[in-house]
Amino acid sequence: MTDLTHLTLTEARDALKARRISATELTKAHIAAVEQARSLNAYVLETPEIALAQAAASDAKLGRGEGGPLEGLPLGIKDLYCTKDVRTTACSNILRNFVPAYESTVTSQLWRDGAVMLGKLNNDEFAMGSSNETSAFGAVVNPWRRSGSNVVAGAGGVEGSHLVPGGSSGGSSAAVAAHLCLAATATDTGGSIRQPAAFTGTVGIKPTYGRCSRWGIVAFASSLDQAGPIGKTVRDCAVMLRSMSGHDPKDTTSVDVAVPDYEAAIGRSVKGMRIGIPREYRIDGMPAEIEKLWQDGIAWLKAAGAEIVDISLPHTKYALPAYYIVAPAEASSNLARYDGVRYGLREQGRDIADMYEKTRAAGFGREVKRRIMIGTYVLSAGYYDAYYLRAQKVRTLIKKDFEDVFAAGVHAILTPATPSAAFGIGEKGSADPVEMYLNDIFTVTVNMAGLPGIAVPAGLDPQGLPLGLQLIGRPFDEETLFALSEVIEQAAGRFPIPSRWWS
């Protein structure tokens, strides 16, 4: 029998419905794969008992011809999503022992629809990072290796200088690519779904701001954070997103708009659709393979009947600097709650202020501390107008750039997902944090404007590593993104991991 972990989410769904496999065997296959892949460090907590109990319940339902859209399908959950009675840390020492008494809205919808939880996935601390290197649980190993790489499975773990899986949803992208779950939840504040998907040959969609409830997801920057899935295929992501989406009265920014059947959008004709190619995304020093990837994407969409138009998004270059004011400002406010009083770590101090300062110094990692301090500075008296207010005005202009293009009849925008393939651990950002931040140059505009964006694998670089294209859509038009990205997926083929070298 073929390895059940190599099925896609929708293949597994169909096999379960047809009773060709059981949820229990599917789940056991994944639990074994997770155990054999501990050296990748994708999971920070494995929950096999929960998974097997859920799988047994799913088998009972499927046996009666019942079951939800995700019945019996094993998933990984980013450790930013609160899971009732299951430790949730945001991969920070300050929440190392936090056990929520409640379930995030998005995960509760996954369980409502029958999904099975394999465990909690690694991420950058509080989702602040682009490489998963800031996690308190350590870095995640990208299951992809450069051709001729020295990375091997040793007795004590992975040896050699491995690649990063992207971030902040690096555990999610690595787990999906390595077949350690059928699909995973992720979150995206500046590119944290799309960039790791691009680095691992997987598909990731950040839906429109307000599409998924943020309730019960550890907050980083509330006006930018959105939940979304990482999956093996476009179709898998469509099925996941339908279950994750929907209005939630507990999140005031959650939008009360009906959730379409995203899977039905796949295969829909893209003939006559106008696809914008923004000239500002053609950055200096862009590698030739990224340019080629982009041209390939243009050719594939053209061949499917889409019309390609050159467009301009004049404020593109200001998105990243504006983001690095808005996101730290919101983070400094959101993370004020970690005070050593209500939950999380506490370090003793001589008085309450000293207790706060020692607790936060011990509990937060360096990246988080720096962002809180920058946020505190840009919001402080005398600097608010110069930094924060100006950045929010620039954000209005960035959003208007997109609105103008959509008003002119463009249905979606095609760009590269990242400026390069996955890089090596420790290679970026040690001297200057901005070097790491530049990874999000193509994705961050989308968060600033609240738009949906999908990353789909489209080719390999000369070292054999996957590269992704990004499609950006109109607000609440994820369906068009699914239709278009499936055209790319059909043309480019899928990019499964070449070998399970780690097990």
Place this chain on the structure above:
Amino acid sequence: MSVDAKTVKRVAHLARIALPEDDVAKMQDEINAMLGFVEQLGEVDVDGVEPMTSVMPMAMKKRADAVTDGGIAPQIVANAPASEDDYFMVPKVVE
């Protein structure tokens, strides 16, 4: 704009993060690299531009002013580092 060591220490205190003396210079460099990067926003003409306050324009949702939740004090304090009789315990604040 750039920050000096004194400002870095003041901001750390405002953020309630203890910053060891020997880490001030490195943090100062990193913050200044960031502030240098965002300086380019000064080029943008923002005259007459409204700051973004809502990502997706929508009417503020309202609900009746009624108690809809509660009575779960043991759950609320379950993760507290120190609690007693469903109260959070903190170091003495007022003598």
